[in-house]
Amino acid sequence: DAVGRRLQVAKKPGVPAVGGPFVFLCEEDTPxxxxxxxxxxELLGTIPLPANLxxxxxxRGNEPLAIDPDFRxxxxxxxxxxxxxxPPAAVGAGTVVRLTRIPVDAAAADGAGRKGGQPRGVFQAAYPVDAPHSFARVFPGQPLSxxxxxxxxxxxAVLAMERSGCPGLPPFANRIYLVDAARATDVAAVDRDLADRRENFVEKRLLWADTLGINLEGLCLGPRLVDGNRALVAIADNGGLGTPNQLVGLGLVAPAAPPEPAVLGTTAAIVAIAVLVGRLSRPRVTGA
Structure with a gap:
């Protein structure tokens, strides 16, 4: 932590700041x-999560965590x-997850007053994850996505980064989508079998995809660039594969033409500007 003590807690993939001396930590396996x-x-409290999670x-639990710009x-x-x-992802088949939005004020009140209780005002969207990328098999095992x-x-609106890993080459691939959850169907009351409800899947728009061969698992907004565009920073941990921690710089570029009505006016096309390990990437820009 900030004063050198070790937090003896479970894996925490997502760590968004909240505008003060606090952070929310997402534990994947608890969840x-x-x-x-x-x-x-110091751990100050726990936010109740929907029971279905x-x-x-x-x-394969709650990996990502983000907070709205207004902290709501x-x-x-x-x-x-x-x-x-x-089912989970497999060769040629994706998987469906629950994109979950939790009101901060209600969740904080519930966490303080009703330990283990259900949070109020929860919204869930059915998010379809792509199938694993194509690969040349080198090892036995199943791919993931x-x-x-x-x-x-x-x-x-959220930017959603998908990661697929395969027992071959290339070992990893990533995709970044723009998702307008405000237009999605709320499936929080759906008890099970979400994969069978294709009519409820949220729409997503592909902004960037590349097979850099590194295990990108984190994403955050960076500073505004000299050209006026906003930076994104993606991070890869070593994943236990002997590869070093790496950062990838990305730029949010405003679209040249007005977006279609179904797409937010803040839609951005993402282009990779550099892999911060001394080598350039060659991005494949889609959806610009």
């Missing part, structure tokens, strides 16, 4: 969202389908 002090490292698969809502999602909702990072940009 849980906790509030912690940046000054002391408890049926996560091992190491938290966004999270299970990485691959819950056991109650459908999941939703690993979110960036909330306001008015119900």
């Amino acid at each position: 849980a969202i906790r509030l912690a002090s940046l000054e002391t490292g 408890r049926s996560r698969r091992p190491n 809502h938290l966004w999270t999602a299970n990485e691959e389908a819950l056991t109650i909702d459908g 999941g939703l690993v990072a979110l960036v909330a940009i306001g008015d119900g």
Whole structure:
């Protein structure tokens, strides 16, 4: 933590700041969202999650966590389908996850007053994750594909980063989509079999895809660039594969033509500007 103590807690993939000396921490395998002090490292409370998220698969629970620019809502999602909702990703087949929005004020009140209770005002959208990327098999095993990072940009819009990993070459691939959850059907009351409700799948627009061969699992907004565009920063951990931690710089570029009515006016096309490991990437820009 900020004062050098080690937090003895579960894996925390998503860590969004809240505009003060606090952060929310997302624990994938519990699953849980906790509030912690940046000054002391102390865990200050737990945000209740919908009960359906408890049926996560091992190491495929709540991976991403984001907070709206106005700090009113938290966004999270299970990485691959819950056991109650459908199968995980496989060769040629994607998976469906629950993109979940939780009001911060109600969740904080519920966490303080009703430990273990259900949060109020929860919204869930059925998010279809793409199938794993094409690969040349080198090792035995099954590929995976999941939703690993979110960036909330306001008015119900989020940037969603998918990651697929395969037992071959290239080992990893990533895709970034723009999702307008404000137009999505609320499936929070759907008990199970979400994968069978294709009519309820949220629409997503592909902004960027590339097979850099590194395990990108985190995404956040960066500073404004000299050309006026906004930066994004993606991060890869070593993933236990002997590869170093790496950063990838991305630029949010305004579209040249007005977006279609179904797309937010803040829609951006993403272009990779550099891989910060001494080598350039050659991005494939789609959806610009």
